[in-house]
Amino acid sequence: xxxxxxxxxxxxxxxxxxxxxxxxxxxxxxxxxxxxxxxxxxxxxxxxxxxxxxxxxxxxxxxxxxxxxxxxxxxxxxxxxxxxxxxxxxxxxxxxxxxxxxxxxxxxxxxxxxxxxxxxxxxxxxxxxxxxxxxxxxxxxxxxxxxxxxxxxxxxxxx
Amino acid sequence: xxxxxxxxxxxxxxxxxxxxxxxxxxxxxxxxxxxxxxxxxxxxxxxxxxxxxxxxxxxxxxxxxxxxxxxxxxxxxxxxxxxxxxxxxxxxxxxxxxxxxxxxxxxxxxxxxxxxxxxxxxxxxxxxxxxxxxxxxxxxxxxxxxxxxxxxxxxxxxxxxxxxxxxxxxxxxxxxxxxxxxxxxxxxx
Numbered sequence: 001x002x003x004x005x006x007x008x009x010x011x012x013x014x015x016x017x018x019x020x021x022x023x024x025x026x027x028x029x030x031x032x033x034x035x036x037x038x039x040x041x042x043x044x045x046x047x048x049x050x051x052x053x054x055x056x057x058x059x060x061x062x063x064x065x066x067x068x069x070x071x072x073x074x075x076x077x078x079x080x081x082x083x084x085x086x087x088x089x090x091x092x093x094x095x096x097x098x099x100x101x102x103x104x105x106x107x108x109x110x111x112x113x114x115x116x117x118x119x120x121x122x123x124x125x126x127x128x129x130x131x132x133x134x135x136x137x138x139x140x141x142x143x144x145x146x147x148x149x150x151x152x153x154x155x156x157x158x159x
Numbered sequence: 160x161x162x163x164x165x166x167x168x169x170x171x172x173x174x175x176x177x178x179x180x181x182x183x184x185x186x187x188x189x190x191x192x193x194x195x196x197x198x199x200x201x202x203x204x205x206x207x208x209x210x211x212x213x214x215x216x217x218x219x220x221x222x223x224x225x226x227x228x229x230x231x232x233x234x235x236x237x238x239x240x241x242x243x244x245x246x247x248x249x250x251x252x253x254x255x256x257x258x259x260x261x262x263x264x265x266x267x268x269x270x271x272x273x274x275x276x277x278x279x280x281x282x283x284x285x286x287x288x289x290x291x292x293x294x295x296x297x298x299x300x301x302x303x304x305x306x307x308x309x310x311x312x313x314x315x316x317x318x319x320x321x322x323x324x325x326x327x328x329x330x331x332x333x334x335x336x337x338x339x340x341x342x343x344x345x346x347x348x
Contacts, residue, residue, distance in 0.1 A: 028247050030274045033299050059204050059309035072274055073309070076300035101307030103207040 028072050035082040036075030042086070049082045052091040055108045056081070056098065065108060206307030206315075206326045213241075213321045214305045218295025221272040221280045228269050228295030236319035238346035239267040240339070242291070243303055245275050246283035248311040254330035255287035261336060262290035266343060270294040271302050273311055314339070318346035 040046040050067060056077065058069035066074040066081070084094050098106045110116055213230055220227040233239070242258065244251040262268055270291040272280050280294065297303060306315065306323060316325035316339065325342040327335060 028245070028274050029276060029279065030298060062202055062204075073300055073303075076274075077304065079299055080301070080304060098304075099207070101206060101208050101304065102204055102309065105204055 030072075032072065032075045033079035035079040037078075038082075040082050040086050045085050046082075048091050049078075049085045052085070052094060053078055053081055056095070057106050057108060059102065059106065203328050204307075204309040205328065206309075206323070208307040209323055209326055211323060213317060213323060216295075216302045216305060218271065218297055218302060221270070221275060221294040221296035222277060222284065223281070225289070225291055225294045228271060228293045230321060232269065232293060233317050233321040234319070237267065238316060238318045238324070238343050239269060240343070241306075241315040241317050242268055242270045243273060243308050243311055243313045243315075244270055245273045245311045246279040247275070248273075250330035251312045252283070252287050254312055254332075255290070257331040257333060257336055258290040259288050261331075261339065264340070266340075267292055271297050273297050273300055273303055316342045316346050 040049060053067035054065050056066045058064045058066045058071055058074040058077070060071035060073050061069050064074075066077045068074075081094055085091065095107055095109070099111065104111050104113065104116075110119060112120060213233055215230045217229040218227050233241075240258075240261065258268060268290050270293070272294055275296065275298075277296070280296075284291075295302065303309075308315075308326075310328070312330055314327040314331060315323050316327075318324050324346040325339075327339060331339065
């Protein structure tokens with residue numbers, strides 16, 4: 001009785017470990033897409049495809065670009081980018097096509113949007129701010145009462 | 160704060176609140192970083208294609224006993240589920256009882272098998288049951304990319320006009336079934 005039970009346990013264990021083992025064995029057995037690892041024959045087109053692929057996010061491994069990633073899905077995305085560029089499509093059109101489906105997140109190149117314009121405006125704003133601050137300082141430097149002024153203010157402060 | 164100013168301090172103007180600005184900025188940045196560190200990571204990329212019509216596609220059958228899948232199949236006026244799956248995907252097997260339950264309630268489910276071999280799909284379906292009416296074979300993830308799906312399994316609610324109405328990311332758990340039924344109901348209108 002106990003022996004039968006332990007044997008059943010062993011069978012259950014074996015089945016269970018088979019279940020656990022299957023994903024690793026069965027992970028996507030298809031060969032990569034034709035243009036996942038193959039460059040386009042036209043070097044000019046390949047350069048444009050490569051530039052685009054380096055700025056598109058791999059959705060499986062999100063800190064990598066599809067040019068960097070070996071995920072099968074990234075390979076399929078590279079295939080799509082290359083075949084579409086070979087068909088004469090503009091890289092930015094392909095980027096917009098993907099953004100339409102996955103949102104701005106899929107593109108590493110920031111897009112100008114109502115939400116993102118401060119990103120583009122910030123450098124200019126900081127320059128203007130810096131200019132204003134410096135202008136104040138330069139003007140003060142030109143004044144002759146540079147030493148007396150703080151004393152007056154300091155006295156006011158303490159009063 | 161101004162009281163602590165040394166009257167002999169050569170600075171022409173009292174710094175006032177501006178003195179604290181860098182510290183405040185740093186504190187804000189610090190809080191942001193900590194928030195980013197402790198917040199549970201949600202790395203799912205939702206489709207931006209909800210509310211848009213399915214793009215055109217025509218996939219060959221993935222198994223012998225089910226037809227392939229094309230856009231035309233989605234325009235018969237009845238809402239249905241589009242399940243993106245693969246035989247090599249473990250959560251896809253986990254969600255099969257839920258798909259079977261949905262199919263039993265009369266929900267029409269069409270499948271897209273991603274990067275899969277016919278014999279593997281057949282084996283997967285014989286092991287986990289076949290809730291699909293049609294199964295298209297998508298070897299280059301074309302349909303998956305075209306509808307903004309970023310993984311397997313994902314399930315889309317498609318209305319009778321072929322418009323994507325809802326996306327469920329990941330395997331369907333038993334507790335997700337009511338929501339999916341509700342979304343199908345909503346898609347009827």
